[in-house]
Structure formats: structure tokens, C-alpha cells
Amino acid sequence: MERPLESLVVRHTLRLPVPSGPAGQGATAARQFDAALLSVGFKLSAPLLEHLSGLAEETVVETASRTLETVRGMTGDHVVHNAYFKDFPANVPDTFDFWMACVREALSDDATRGSTLAQLRTGVLDLLTLPSYGNYRHTYEEMLAAHEELIAAAGDRMTVLHRGGPLAEEVTAVYLALAGSTTPLGEEGLRDLGLLAGHCADGPQPPEIPVRENRAVVNRARLGLGAELLVDTVTDVLRLACALSDGDVSLTEPTRLKSLSRPVRRSLLAALDAVVAASPAKLADVTAHREEFKRLGERLHPHEYPRWPHAAQVFAVARGEQEVRTLESRVEELLGSGDVPGAARLLATAAPGRLLRSLDRLLRGCPGPEERAAVTAAAEEAAPRVSGRVLLSVREHLRNRGGAAAARRLFVNPRGRAWVGPDTRAPLPAAEAARLAGFLDAEVLRRLPDPGHLLLDPAVLDVALPLSGKATAAGLGVLPRGSLSPVDGELLRFFVHWTQREHSTDYDLSAVMLDGAYKALSWLSYTALQTVGGEHSGDITSAPAPDGASEFINLRLDAVRGEFIVPQVNVFSGEGFEQVAESFFGFMLRDGEQLGRPFEPRTVRMKSELRGPGRVALPLVFLRGADGGWRAKWLHVYLRGTPSANRVEENRATVGTLVHGIVERDYLTVRHLAGLLARRARTTEEWNGGDPPEGPVTYIGLERPDGLHPDSVVFTPENLRALIPG
Known part of the structure; x- marks a missing residue:
């Protein structure tokens, strides 16, 4: 287990957990390790090189072997990269000449001459039928022999591996960062969180797990340990069932639910029962995933457990046997009657995040300035109860609503499918848009920590905020x-x-x-x-x-x-x-x-x-x-x-x-958040290389500099999501 965990730490933090082992004379092996890393664009930091030099040689060699395997995978060097044209980029032929050469070779081969001639007579030739087309004509080793060695250049990438702490400490730190992330993780992040949760679920936990997908992955590990589940909606239980079936915890794609053991069924039904008993209104969440809850009911057999009647209501709603009034229907009823401020007030109470996401539509639906002022006031009142990620997402949305009504509108779904269409929405009123931007910035600023001495790498300022x-x-x-x-x-x-x-x-x-x-x-x-x-x-x-x-x-x-x-x-x-x-x-x-x-x-x-x-x-x-x-x-x-x-x-x-x-599109970048942080900072300074300040700093940059004070707080692309306030 230690090997994949160590690799995971390196990938997520560019920190190498210090290996445990006897002291010794490892200086030569450590320098050889550093030289081997240079060939793939990595190097050891000075403190890490010094630490490894004091360990036994065999410990350094074993560490080097594991780490080189990890970083080679990070760059894509873990596979062979052959090229069809052995001399590429030299001697690449003209396309037509190349195709004709393939045809001539096919005509000279008794096995393919007849079929090639038949195709040529029709005027249409399938390149894939030509024996010399589409397949490597030389070995990887022959391709390597055709190329001279790479000349080192000052511009080559050099990624520094920093000294970490003991493996257990580093693993716990990555687990806490992923589980407690304020923004959704990608596919790799969720997969790594699952591995870490199984290892760390009985240890220190983040004070909160705000992202529901993360909570499902952690709940799977907690269920295996018999620990209390972290659920407060019926959908949390559905996500957990998907996690147990190795499915999509975001509920974007359908999951084929697996059969569950009796103890697991009891745990899930008890969780559903507790959620509905505490808040019957949460039954309304079932309608958003009605078919998925039907399938879950088939796996949980709620009729076998009459002691959890509230859980049975979940599946009665899914089957249409029990009616519940959804928040969406109540909002639409108010909007249909023209009561836009009433709809805003309802959302502010029941779903403040949804109110912020619906502001554009609500403001465009207001008949006059008084109604727009009431909607804006409801949003301002609700903002303190909305996640920082949503606040910043709405702020970015506002930055892209200043153009003409016929401007392009970009759509990208959570899985990366993208399309563009004309934006036929009326422009937002300038006064309300400015007021919204002002209180959104103020609320985000209120949540940001005091950075003390803020040290900024200018190269990071145009990096978009990782809102997801x-x-x-x-x-x-x-x-x-x-x-x-x-x-x-x-x-x-x-x-x-x-x-x-x-x-x-x-x-x-x-x-x-x-x-x-x-x-x-x-x-x-x-x-x-x-x-x-x-x-x-x-x-x-x-x-x-x-x-x-x-x-x-x-x-x-x-x-x-x-x-x-x-x-x-x-x-x-x-x-x-x-x-x-x-x-x-x-x-x-x-x-x-x-x-x-x-x-x-x-x-x-x-x-x-x-x-x-x-x-x-x-x-x-x-x-x-x-x-x-x-x-x-x-x-x-x-x-x-x-x-x-x-x-x-x-x-x-x-x-x-x-x-x-x-x-x-005008994306919200680190520059925006750094500008807000600078209002709190005691000192703000740009860092363009050289020696960093002697005291602790809050550093934001593309790479962690050597020599930072150990009490510094560091944000790089590996953990930039930690900048997003909760």
C-alpha cells in the first residue's frame, strides 16, 4: 500500500515523503538520483537532496526507483513514443507523394495487387487497405538510432520535488485537502480520494465535507468501518449507493446498482429514515432522480424493514404513490403569477445558492425597478449562506453579461461537452449588476484569511480560478x-x-x-x-x-x-x-x-x-x-x-x-482573488525569482520557490482550489 500512496502524494503535492531507513552514506546515490530526474525534467530540492544524502545507499536507490516511475508517468515517459516517419520532423514527405508510394508498394505485392487495382478502377481507394499505410515500419529502437541526443537548453522544464514529512503525515494532509475541498474534484481526484479514504477514514477528518460527491466517497469508507455516515439529504444516500456500485457519484451518468449485503441495506435505510424524519420536506429531492430511487428501492427491499417507515416514503414518492410539493413548483407558481420578489424570498429561505444562480433570470423577469431592488436585496441577504464557489461563479457570470444581447453564449457541461449558441437574453440592468458585483466581492473578502505578507508570482495571475x-x-x-x-x-x-x-x-x-x-x-x-x-x-x-x-x-x-x-x-x-x-x-x-x-x-x-x-x-x-x-x-x-x-x-x-x-469569455482569475487578498494583506509584493523574504509569507505562484520560511502558506496549481473560500 505504501508505494501507491507515496506516488499519490508526489502527484498531488510535488513533495516526496521522506523515506524511513537507517542513516548511511547515500550522497553518491542521491546525486545519481538527481541526475536521473533531470533527464525527465525534475530535480531534488536542496533540503531533499541533503536529507537523502544522509540515508543508507540502498534506501536512496529504492526511493529513486519508485519516484522515477511516478514522474515518468506524470510526463508521459512511461510508454514508448514511436513515430511513423522515422526521421520526424525531418524528411516528412508530401502527402500525395506518400500516398502514391503506398499505392506502388501495394501494386508490387502479389497479395494486394488485385484488390488495389479493383479499387483504383472505381476511382475510390481506401488507404487502410494498403499494407504500408498506418503501421509502424520500424522498431522503436531503430527510430531512436535515427535521432541525435537532445541538447540541454536553459528553457527546458525543471520541476522541483520538495522534501515532505513522513509518509503518514503527507497522506493525511492530502486526504484532508481532497475531502475538505470547497470545489468538486475531477475524475482522478475522486479516484485518489477513494483510495485515501479507505486508508484515513478512521483518522483525522476535515471539519466539513461541503462537496456532495466527496462526501459519498468518504461515506463508502466510513460504511466499511461501521462509522457514522455523513448524510443530511436523501440524495446523499443515493450517491453513496452509486459509490458502492463503482458508479458516478455526481449522478450525471446512470449507475447500474449492485446487489447490497443485508448490513449495508440496513445502514442505507436507517440513513434515509433519519433524514426524512428530521425534515419531511426533503422528500421533494426524490423527484429530481425518480428513476434512480426506484432502482435503489429494488436493491434495498424497504418492505422488509417496517421499523423505518420514513425510508419507505422515499420510494413511495419515487413510484408516484405519494405526492410532494417541490421547491421548483412553488417557485414557478410565484413566477407565473408575476410575484418575482416572492419567488426570490422563497429561494433565499429554502435554497440560497439556487437564488444566486437564478438571479439573471429573476432580474430579467422583474417588471420594474422596485421589483429588481427587492430581488437584489434578497440575494444580498442570502449571500452569507452561500458557498464561496457559487459566489465566485456568479461573479464570473456577471463579467460576461455586459455585451450585446446577440453575443455568443458558451455552454460547457460538467463532463466537458461544449457548444456555443447566440445569446438572446436581454442585458442585465447596469445598476443591479454593479450592486451585485459589489456585495459578492464584499462577501468573498469577508471570508478570506489575513495573508499577512502576500507574495505573488506574476505568472499565476492569469490562471483561472479552479471553481470546479x-x-x-x-x-x-x-x-x-x-x-x-x-x-x-x-x-x-x-x-x-x-x-x-x-x-x-x-x-x-x-x-x-x-x-x-x-x-x-x-x-x-x-x-x-x-x-x-x-x-x-x-x-x-x-x-x-x-x-x-x-x-x-x-x-x-x-x-x-x-x-x-x-x-x-x-x-x-x-x-x-x-x-x-x-x-x-x-x-x-x-x-x-x-x-x-x-x-x-x-x-x-x-x-x-x-x-x-x-x-x-x-x-x-x-x-x-x-x-x-x-x-x-x-x-x-x-x-x-x-x-x-x-x-x-x-x-x-x-x-x-x-x-x-x-x-x-472573461474568466475569473487569480488576479481577482489576489486583489481582494491584497486589501487584507499587511504587505503585498511581486516575486520574480531570487531569494524570498526571510519571514513567513502567503505565496501564490506557479511553483513553490526554494527557501520559503517553513511557516509560509503556499498556493500553487496543485492546491489552488484551497484559495476558494468555503
Whole structure:
């Protein structure tokens, strides 16, 4: 168990738990460990190197082996990355010439000559029938031999691993941070929380678990220990049942509930009974998931337990045998009669968070200024009882409601499916919008801690606030949707790797270049192996285990035409992103003379998992600035696409529309929250490298600097969600 827990701590915190072991002469092994880490873009902090040097050599070697395995997985270096064209990015042929070479080879082969001629006579040729198309023609070792060694450059990524405490302390700290998070976790975060909860559920607990999905994962572990369940709604029990069935605790996707043991059935029924007995009005929550509760009733057999009659009411409501008045119906009745302030007052009492989320609709429904003032007053009164995440989400919403009524409206669901449509809503009245923004900021400021000496890395200010972990894919160097980060380098190289599970699977890495009006100028894909400033590594059409398959795109940024570069991964055939054994995307940055293999881990700036519901993945977009420099804006979205044969040529218009919607959206960033924190700070200072202050600070940046006072509070992308007040 220690090995996966140690790996988990490194992934979440970039801290290496100090290994336990005898003292010794480990200095040489520690330096070798540090050198090995450098090859994949990591290094040991000075305190960590010093600590390891004082341990026995065998302890250091064992620690190095485990840690290298972890960080290689973080960069994508845990798999082999072959390329169809062995010399890529050199000697990539013209697309038509390459296809003709494949045809000539097929015609020279007795086994394929007849079928190829038959296809040519019809005027339509399937490339996949050509024996030399889509399959590696050389081994990984032969590809490596064709490339010179990477030349080290000052711009190579260098991620520092810091010294942690004992493993038990580090594991507990990560558990408390994940379980007590004020924002929803992503898929990886929930999975890791499940592992930690099983290990930590009988130890220290966060004072509150505000996110319902997190609560379900923790409740699963508590149920196994016989501890008291943390439930206060009937939906909490449904989420727990989904967790016990290894299903979707967010209730977004249907879960096939498993049969439950008698002790578990008794625990769940007792929990339902207690919730309804304490507050019968909570029966109204059943209607939002009526079918799921019906299935739960089939698993719990409530008729066998007459001592919990209130639990039986839950399933009577689900079956339609007992009527309950929902909050939504009461609100709609008031709105239907024109009593918008009355609807606002009802929501303020019964569901203050829902009131804040409904403000746009309520204000637009008010007939006059008096009603708008009453709605705004109800929201202001309810704000102290609303989570910080909702307050900041509404604040971001207001920032994007100042344009014309016909502006684009962006929709992104919790799983990353995105679409854009015209915004036909009337503008919000300026006076009410300004008043709302003012009291939202004031309420968030009231909840923020005193940072004392606030130390800010300017590079973090344009990172979007992580209001939901579901807006960020798991991986290395990944930032929340809407974040902006600089791109410093001459060569930009994308990569995708996938390993199919059961069926032959073909993913196609592509990139489309857009002009300032978001119209396609050119693209790189298997149908366009070369364009101005770029090359494609060639089409691989199947990715069997264990090696899988990789594709690359290489771009010289000074030669790119257009204002936007949009990489995308298309599912051409086979398993989707959620069905394959593994799939991930990333990009590297290099200086022009660095050479090296197609994949070099220390040049990887970002590697993110591809685990979305659509057939076209859009991880991020690159924007050219007014100064000619480039920046990345993070998308983390998926298009539905078609069941097969998704290609950049067919979706470039849709991609342009979607990118327009996300690029033009004004996301709430760290800059906003830092501005509020600065009002409380004793001193606010920018940090641009060098030695940090001697005393404790509150530091917000992309990476933790060496030399911070041990009592400092540090926020980096790994724990940025902790900035969001509860």
C-alpha cells in the first residue's frame, strides 16, 4: 500500500515523503538520483537532496526507483513514443507523394495487387487497405538510432520535488485537502480520494465535507468501518449507493446498482429514515432522480424493514404513490403569477445558492425597478449562506453579461461537452449588476484569511480560478479552463498517445490554424502532412497493447500563419476516450537547435489525460499576442463528433465557433482573488525569482520557490482550489 500512496502524494503535492531507513552514506546515490530526474525534467530540492544524502545507499536507490516511475508517468515517459516517419520532423514527405508510394508498394505485392487495382478502377481507394499505410515500419529502437541526443537548453522544464514529512503525515494532509475541498474534484481526484479514504477514514477528518460527491466517497469508507455516515439529504444516500456500485457519484451518468449485503441495506435505510424524519420536506429531492430511487428501492427491499417507515416514503414518492410539493413548483407558481420578489424570498429561505444562480433570470423577469431592488436585496441577504464557489461563479457570470444581447453564449457541461449558441437574453440592468458585483466581492473578502505578507508570482495571475475540478483534466502542468500561460520557445510540438483495450482504435492528431475572425487558414493532419512551418509525424491506425501508438505535430512558431493554433484529437474509429486503456495529450517546447527524439520528457510543458464523452478533444488553443508572442488558453472541452471518421476538415468551422466563445469569455482569475487578498494583506509584493523574504509569507505562484520560511502558506496549481473560500 505504501508505494501507491507515496506516488499519490508526489502527484498531488510535488513533495516526496521522506523515506524511513537507517542513516548511511547515500550522497553518491542521491546525486545519481538527481541526475536521473533531470533527464525527465525534475530535480531534488536542496533540503531533499541533503536529507537523502544522509540515508543508507540502498534506501536512496529504492526511493529513486519508485519516484522515477511516478514522474515518468506524470510526463508521459512511461510508454514508448514511436513515430511513423522515422526521421520526424525531418524528411516528412508530401502527402500525395506518400500516398502514391503506398499505392506502388501495394501494386508490387502479389497479395494486394488485385484488390488495389479493383479499387483504383472505381476511382475510390481506401488507404487502410494498403499494407504500408498506418503501421509502424520500424522498431522503436531503430527510430531512436535515427535521432541525435537532445541538447540541454536553459528553457527546458525543471520541476522541483520538495522534501515532505513522513509518509503518514503527507497522506493525511492530502486526504484532508481532497475531502475538505470547497470545489468538486475531477475524475482522478475522486479516484485518489477513494483510495485515501479507505486508508484515513478512521483518522483525522476535515471539519466539513461541503462537496456532495466527496462526501459519498468518504461515506463508502466510513460504511466499511461501521462509522457514522455523513448524510443530511436523501440524495446523499443515493450517491453513496452509486459509490458502492463503482458508479458516478455526481449522478450525471446512470449507475447500474449492485446487489447490497443485508448490513449495508440496513445502514442505507436507517440513513434515509433519519433524514426524512428530521425534515419531511426533503422528500421533494426524490423527484429530481425518480428513476434512480426506484432502482435503489429494488436493491434495498424497504418492505422488509417496517421499523423505518420514513425510508419507505422515499420510494413511495419515487413510484408516484405519494405526492410532494417541490421547491421548483412553488417557485414557478410565484413566477407565473408575476410575484418575482416572492419567488426570490422563497429561494433565499429554502435554497440560497439556487437564488444566486437564478438571479439573471429573476432580474430579467422583474417588471420594474422596485421589483429588481427587492430581488437584489434578497440575494444580498442570502449571500452569507452561500458557498464561496457559487459566489465566485456568479461573479464570473456577471463579467460576461455586459455585451450585446446577440453575443455568443458558451455552454460547457460538467463532463466537458461544449457548444456555443447566440445569446438572446436581454442585458442585465447596469445598476443591479454593479450592486451585485459589489456585495459578492464584499462577501468573498469577508471570508478570506489575513495573508499577512502576500507574495505573488506574476505568472499565476492569469490562471483561472479552479471553481470546479471538473474543468481541468488530470496531468502535469495542467491549468483550469480559461487560464492563460506564456509559450516561450521556437518549436511547438504536440503529441497524443493511446492504447486500445479491446477493439482496433485509430486516433488522429490534427491542428488547425485560424485567422483573427476564427476562420480556418490551414491545418496539419494525416491528410496534410506538411504546411507552412509544420509537419505531421504520420498516421497510425491501430494501438494494441502493450506499446500503444503515438502521433506528433511539429510547428515553427515564427512561420505559423494565423492568430490561433488549435490542436485536436479526433476519434476516427474504434474506442472513445473513456473506453481505451489509456489516452493522453501534451505539448513540448524546444529551442530551434535542440534536436532530440520526437518525444523528450524534459521538454514536456503539459501532459493531460483524455477522458471525455465526445469523439473530438480540444485540450487548449494557442493565441498570438499583439507583440507577436504566443500564449496558451486552456479549453478542456469535447465535441460530440460523429461515430466514426472524424476529421479536421469536417469540424474546423465548429471548432472555430467554439474557440471564439471560450477565447472571448472573461474568466475569473487569480488576479481577482489576489486583489481582494491584497486589501487584507499587511504587505503585498511581486516575486520574480531570487531569494524570498526571510519571514513567513502567503505565496501564490506557479511553483513553490526554494527557501520559503517553513511557516509560509503556499498556493500553487496543485492546491489552488484551497484559495476558494468555503
